[in-house]
Amino acid sequence: MNDIAQGLWQALILVVSLDADLVEITVLSLRVSLTATLIASAIGLPLGAWLAVNRFPLRRGVIATLNALMGLPPVVVGLIVYVLFSRSGPFGVLGLLFTPTAMIIAQVIIITPIIASITHQTIRELWSEYRDLLISLHTTRRQRIAALLWDGRRALMTASLAGFGRAIGEVGAIMIVGGNIDHATRVLTTAIALETGKGAFDMALGLGFVLIALAIAVNLALHMVSNTERGARW
Amino acid sequence: MRLRTLALVLLAACAAPAASAETVMRMAVTTSFANSGLAEALLPRFREETGITVQLLIVGSGQALTMGAAGDVDVILSHDPQAEAAWLAEGYGTERREIMYNDFVIVGPRDDPADVAGASTASQAIVRIAEAGALFVSRGDESGTHVAERRLWHAAGIEPSGAWYRAIGQGMGAALNTAAAMEAYTLSDRGTWLAFENRRGLALLFSGDPALFNQYALLPVNPERHPHVRAEAVARLAEWLTSQTAQTLIDGFHRDGVQLFHFNAHVAQ
Numbered sequence: 001m002n003d004i005a006q007g008l009w010q011a012l013i014l015v016v017s018l019d020a021d022l023v024e025i026t027v028l029s030l031r032v033s034l035t036a037t038l039i040a041s042a043i044g045l046p047l048g049a050w051l052a053v054n055r056f057p058l059r060r061g062v063i064a065t066l067n068a069l070m071g072l073p074p075v076v077v078g079l080i081v082y083v084l085f086s087r088s089g090p091f092g093v094l095g096l097l098f099t100p101t102a103m104i105i106a107q108v109i110i111i112t113p114i115i116a117s118i119t120h121q122t123i124r125e126l127w128s129e130y131r132d133l134l135i136s137l138h139t140t141r142r143q144r145i146a147a148l149l150w151d152g153r154r155a156l157m158t159a160s161l162a163g164f165g166r167a168i169g170e171v172g173a174i175m176i177v178g179g180n181i182d183h184a185t186r187v188l189t190t191a192i193a194l195e196t197g198k199g200a201f202d203m204a205l206g207l208g209f210v211l212i213a214l215a216i217a218v219n220l221a222l223h224m225v226s227n228t229e230r231g232a233r234w
Numbered sequence: 235m236r237l238r239t240l241a242l243v244l245l246a247a248c249a250a251p252a253a254s255a256e257t258v259m260r261m262a263v264t265t266s267f268a269n270s271g272l273a274e275a276l277l278p279r280f281r282e283e284t285g286i287t288v289q290l291l292i293v294g295s296g297q298a299l300t301m302g303a304a305g306d307v308d309v310i311l312s313h314d315p316q317a318e319a320a321w322l323a324e325g326y327g328t329e330r331r332e333i334m335y336n337d338f339v340i341v342g343p344r345d346d347p348a349d350v351a352g353a354s355t356a357s358q359a360i361v362r363i364a365e366a367g368a369l370f371v372s373r374g375d376e377s378g379t380h381v382a383e384r385r386l387w388h389a390a391g392i393e394p395s396g397a398w399y400r401a402i403g404q405g406m407g408a409a410l411n412t413a414a415a416m417e418a419y420t421l422s423d424r425g426t427w428l429a430f431e432n433r434r435g436l437a438l439l440f441s442g443d444p445a446l447f448n449q450y451a452l453l454p455v456n457p458e459r460h461p462h463v464r465a466e467a468v469a470r471l472a473e474w475l476t477s478q479t480a481q482t483l484i485d486g487f488h489r490d491g492v493q494l495f496h497f498n499a500h501v502a503q
Contacts, residue, residue, distance in 0.1 A: 087305035179291045197407025199432030
């Protein structure tokens, strides 16, 4: 209990003093995870919708695989991205290992299946409602997907936020591909792992509370922007 | 309007910071070099003098050598002489320069059920742990410390196994955390132990045997195998780490009044 109190105190000190290192790793955490969420949403939302409105052979198999990939172990993704981008690997010439770009790539792989799966589920229900209408209006496939994505946007925000939540709290993959380099690839989660290794539990917990607060702030900001969950509106 | 503000914030957050013109090199180092605080004492000074920023990847010696072999780092600082020699023999590096040494220490619960503190040699100390069946946390990660630990067991003629021997496969800090929580014995380098903040009931019980000697060496990655390595920056680092400036900084680095590392490079005149 005392450790947790000390952690809260440490978090307060860090935030109030606007500790330069804290600001740096927090900004990088946000940059990596928000970019990964944007890219994964750009892939996952249309993919999920496409899977909901189309019928093709092996559809069930594809969807089951997608759902299973939601549980992809980050440490395995990290290892695969590491091997691919290592100087001795196929993409080694790009020199991307131990950079934020490599961290973004790993996180996109981890969260795209989550966003696509939730999107698929949401759009499937919407499609069963809209199906007759959209077909009678002679819409093209592209128009149908666009209409469904737009009308399901509130629920789809949850899909993206679920992806963001996994990304911002993830440590296994970015530790491997980023390397936790001070002033280069250190983010909140890898800094927490480092402080724990030093036995500095108060600092580790302090950073943990900052991470939780950050996740809440991002979710709140999105709700404000999209005008959802306000007192006066349903 | 609000949407536009958010879009701007997002863009600002996602945009990559401008790349700087200064030289950046990557060094894989053992946990002790970074966790003890020595890196902070040396590298800012090196940067000041040369304009070269050294990015540190803090890993075990085994992983550091693997990273070097793959060309993912420019230079390695490790403490596993046998593995380093094998690595050099494979042609992965250009040379091995000894920089400094410290020693390993045996830490354990303060009440010391296996009476390690009363042992006269390191070998006797670990034999006592094994015979008492006292909990022992092993790094189990092919790090320099893990290799040194196995060398001790081997010299004592013991093949450690059983419920008392816990190999955790993690770094020195995690091993010390685990030992503190389980009231177990473990082998640590002195630097990490002195800098460690979560000791709880742990105490330093045995040290001083020459068998616990711990040599750190610098190993540049071979540019013939990996043309992209910053060989010039590495050469300057090697020169600087064996200079009198580095000697003063390393020998002058204390924690709780104890000198953590001892410079023993051949100083270039």
